[in-house]
Amino acid sequence: MKSKKQEFIKYHKDGSVWAKGSLVDGVMDGYWEWFRKDGTKMRSGHFEKGKQVGEWNTYNKKGDIYKKTLMKTNNI
Numbered sequence: 602m603k604s605k606k607q608e609f610i611k612y613h614k615d616g617s618v619w620a621k622g623s624l625v626d627g628v629m630d631g632y633w634e635w636f637r638k639d640g641t642k643m644r645s646g647h648f649e650k651g652k653q654v655g656e657w658n659t660y661n662k663k664g665d666i667y668k669k670t671l672m673k674t675n676n677i
Contacts, residue, residue, distance in 0.1 A: 607623065
């Protein structure tokens with residue numbers, strides 16, 4: 602059975618983009634971004650089968666990275 606990948610966008614109540622990324626079979630997978638109501642990027646990173654993986658960036662209101670977080674992976 603082939604997995605189905607789709608682009609996903611969620612909006613703030615005011616209609617501005619809150620989050621966007623891709624879903625595979627309804628689960629977060631691939632690159633995702635979150636935004637403030639003013640449109641500036643707040644956070645970004647990758648998911649693998651619904652789990653945060655790799656480096657995640659948090660941005661200040663000017664759009665500069667102020668925090669990098671390396672997600673731990675569980676090899677079970």
